[in-house]
Amino acid sequence: MTDKKLDKLAAEERLQQLKKEIRHHDHQYYVLDAPEVSDYYYDSLMKELLAIEEQYPELLTIDSPSQRVGGEPLAKFTEYVHRNPLLSLMNAYGSEDLREFHRKLCADLGREKIEYVVEYKVDGLSIALYYENGVLQTGATRGDGTVGEDVTANVKTIKNIPLRLQRDLPILEARGEVYLPRQAFAKLNQQREENGEALFANPRNAAAGSVRQLDPKIAASRDLRALIYTLMYAEGVDLATHAECVKLLEECGFTVMQPLVSSDIEEICAHCEYWGEHRHDLPFEIDGMVIKINDLALQEELGNRAKNPRWAIAYKFPPEQGITKVESISVQVGRTGAITPIANLTPILLAGSTVSRATLHNEDFIREKDIQIGDYVVIQKAGEVIPEVVSVVLDKRTPEVEPFVFPTVCPECGAAIERAEGEAVARCSDSLTCPAQVREGIIHFASRNAMNIEGLGPAVIQQLLQADLIRNAADLYDLRKEQLVELERMGAKSADNLLQSIEASKDCTLAQLIFALGIRLVGQNVAKVLAKKYPSLEQLSQATVEELTAIDEVGTKIAQSVVEFFSQEKHQQFIEHLRKAGVSLSEEQQEESCHKEAFLHKTFVLTGTLATLDRKTASDLIEKAGGKTSGSVSKKTDYVLAGENAGSKLEKAQTLGITILTEEEFLQMLKEE
Ligand code: IVH
Numbered sequence: 001m002t003d004k005k006l007d008k009l010a011a012e013e014r015l016q017q018l019k020k021e022i023r024h025h026d027h028q029y030y031v032l033d034a035p036e037v038s039d040y041y042y043d044s045l046m047k048e049l050l051a052i053e054e055q056y057p058e059l060l061t062i063d064s065p066s067q068r069v070g071g072e073p074l075a076k077f078t079e080y081v082h083r084n085p086l087l088s089l090m091n092a093y094g095s096e097d098l099r100e101f102h103r104k105l106c107a108d109l110g111r112e113k114i115e116y117v118v119e120y121k122v123d124g125l126s127i128a129l130y131y132e133n134g135v136l137q138t139g140a141t142r143g144d145g146t147v148g149e150d151v152t153a154n155v156k157t158i159k160n161i162p163l164r165l166q167r168d169l170p171i172l173e174a175r176g177e178v179y180l181p182r183q184a185f186a187k188l189n190q191q192r193e194e195n196g197e198a199l200f201a202n203p204r205n206a207a208a209g210s211v212r213q214l215d216p217k218i219a220a221s222r223d224l225r226a227l228i229y230t231l232m233y234a235e236g237v238d239l240a241t242h243a244e245c246v247k248l249l250e251e252c253g254f255t256v257m258q259p260l261v262s263s264d265i266e267e268i269c270a271h272c273e274y275w276g277e278h279r280h281d282l283p284f285e286i287d288g289m290v291i292k293i294n295d296l297a298l299q300e301e302l303g304n305r306a307k308n309p310r311w312a313i314a315y316k317f318p319p320e321q322g323i324t325k326v327e328s329i330s331v332q333v334g335r336t337g338a339i340t341p342i343a344n345l346t347p348i349l350l351a352g353s354t355v356s357r358a359t360l361h362n363e364d365f366i367r368e369k370d371i372q373i374g375d376y377v378v379i380q381k382a383g384e385v386i387p388e389v390v391s392v393v394l395d396k397r398t399p400e401v402e403p404f405v406f407p408t409v410c411p412e413c414g415a416a417i418e419r420a421e422g423e424a425v426a427r428c429s430d431s432l433t434c435p436a437q438v439r440e441g442i443i444h445f446a447s448r449n450a451m452n453i454e455g456l457g458p459a460v461i462q463q464l465l466q467a468d469l470i471r472n473a474a475d476l477y478d479l480r481k482e483q484l485v486e487l488e489r490m491g492a493k494s495a496d497n498l499l500q501s502i503e504a505s506k507d508c509t510l511a512q513l514i515f516a517l518g519i520r521l522v523g524q525n526v527a528k529v530l531a532k533k534y535p536s537l538e539q540l541s542q543a544t545v546e547e548l549t550a551i552d553e554v555g556t557k558i559a560q561s562v563v564e565f566f567s568q569e570k571h572q573q574f575i576e577h578l579r580k581a582g583v584s585l586s587e588e589q590q591e592e593s594c595h596k597e598a599f600l601h602k603t604f605v606l607t608g609t610l611a612t613l614d615r616k617t618a619s620d621l622i623e624k625a626g627g628k629t630s631g632s633v634s635k636k637t638d639y640v641l642a643g644e645n646a647g648s649k650l651e652k653a654q655t656l657g658i659t660i661l662t663e664e665e666f667l668q669m670l671k672e673e
Pocket residue numbers: 087088089119120121122123125126127176177229230290309312314
């Protein structure tokens with residue numbers, strides 16, 4: 001009885017430490033982009049926290065980092081009545097509108113000079129966050145401005161929204177925008193395409209769709225982020241400007257934008273115009289800039305109209321949509337044989353570049369949007385995504401339009417096109433010899449995130465195939481200089497460089513190689529996970545569906561795809577060809593040889609201050625040598641590495657009879673074989 005109580009007390013204390021430490025690392029990683037510890041170490045903290053919470057569910061609090069994983073699906077969202085309505089902004093469509101806004105404010109206020117702040121207008125979903133005693137209580141959507149939806153469960157999965165503030169404040173309300181970074185959006189749509197699911201039209205829809213999902217696990221899987229730009233209310237602070245509010249929000253642990261502070265309207269116009277041109281340089285989408293009066297007292301003096309404040313305005317960028325004609329529709333064959341219909345458009349200038357093609361995704365997309373050859377369509381460019389057709393302008397349709405008949409045979413090899421039941425994607429059935437699949441497969445193999453063969457782009461690959469110098473990617477390793485120099489536009493120097501990069505690719509990581517193989521549904525992330533689990537391609541090729549699905553990130557579909565890939569004779573031959581060519585098919589030898597017998601699978605706990613090593617270096621050394629680190633001492637601990645001022649952990653280790661190492665002994669152990 002006493003024992004259990006003591007245990008619980010210790011657990012409670014440890015839980016506090018773990019929460020604090022995880023919170024700190026979340027902030028370093030997701031807000032400051034400056035991680036301090038390895039993923040491995042972070043995972044070990046999280047595991048320990050989960051284990052304690054499982055043992056003592058009564059210790060679970062709503063601000064625990066474990067709450068980020070997304071709990072049970074909700075039946076429906078409840079309504080949330082905002083304490084202050086969420087307003088929208090007046091719009092300015094260019095610098096002249098901004099100057100006019102400034103002139104009018106100067107006149108109304110009887111001033112010659114007004115200080116403004118200028119921020120990005122993030123194109124996402126607005127969100128209100130309510131904190132009590134520093135703990136996130138509610139996250140709510142805007143709704144109609146007065147009543148929104150309580151989406152707390154989803155908001156908690158957004159990693160850069162603190163569940164507990166870093167400042168002690170009794171009540172705080174912050175507002176901002178939830179968005180999906182461009183990269184995460186591209187990845188999400190790529191996955192959806194591979195899985196035959198409907199694509200999101202743009203990151204804003206994807207973000208909104210994720211936050212307004214009843215299953216928080218979906219939001220948790222989407223890599224959403226939030227930028228916070230308004231301190232709506234904070235009890236116990238006295239601030240005079242918007243810039244000060246932003247600083248406080250930053251101190252609380254939110255990700256904020258650093259605004260331009262300026263009283264010079266020309267500088268502000270130039271800033272907005274600059275970002276209009278450079279918006280695509282940012283990792284997230286913006287649809288304009290927001291200009292606000294910096295002085296909170298002046299904001300108050302001016303007040304609000306029914307829907308928008310008088311003291312702020314949105315500078316809207318010109319839309320990235322345009323109307324043009326579908327001249328014809330052709331189809332493209334991808335690396336996995338996927339047939340993608342493409343609209344060939346009358347060229348149109350859109351957001352600074354000429355667009356003449358747009359993806360039509362698949363047969364269903366064409367049918368749902370009722371797109372016909374000769375139609376006028378609204379097209380849209382969303383960040384890095386290929387332009388796409390938003391809708392047909394039916395008013396402009398003429399009797400001459402023709403429906404598109406989806407081909408039944410592959411345009412590149414003549415094999416039948418098949419569409420599996422329940423899938424949106426149709427595929428060429430000849431994965432063995434279809435020239436398009438072969439070509440795209442090699443392009444993928446050589447690409448940057450795969451084998452990273454510099455100088456081997458689509459054009460050179462096409463030349464090599466045409467000259468019959470290669471038939472598959474493994475043939476690249478048999479190329480000789482005298483063959484290469486025969487190719488058009490290939491000098492001796494380029495040939496040397498190309499051969500050198502091909503040679504260098506032999507030392508790629510196992511994850512790169514797995515990704516390069518082009519196994520369906522195995523993207524970069526899954527490849528990394530597989531490489532971590534299976535140290536060689538040989539071992540991976542023998543894995544069963546059951547084994548693979550036991551890995552967290554691997555579902556049945558992926559597992560089946562992996563097994564099916566390795567079961568094919570031609571893939572086995574391909575891998576054998578790579579092996580003979582000297583491509584490394586297992587994780588770096590070097591890494592393995594770092595493992596030391598004395599460290600292998602042993603658990604270390606660090607405590608106190610070490611004289612020469614900091615904690616991160618010490619835990620990295622342990623991990624490299626094959627050991628693990630843990631934050632707390634238990635019967636499972638093998639060694640405690642104790643420095644100066646070691647406290648309760650050292651005592652516990654002594655009671656449990658665990659081997660205690662000094663720093664010197666530890667370093668000595670590392671030196672031994
Ligand atoms: S301030 C009362 N600042 O734009 C002023 N809004 O119509 C409230 N937005 O739905 C907004 N970035 O969600 C502000 N830096 C920013 C913003 C921003 C995006 C959104 C906001 C609102 C819409 C304004």
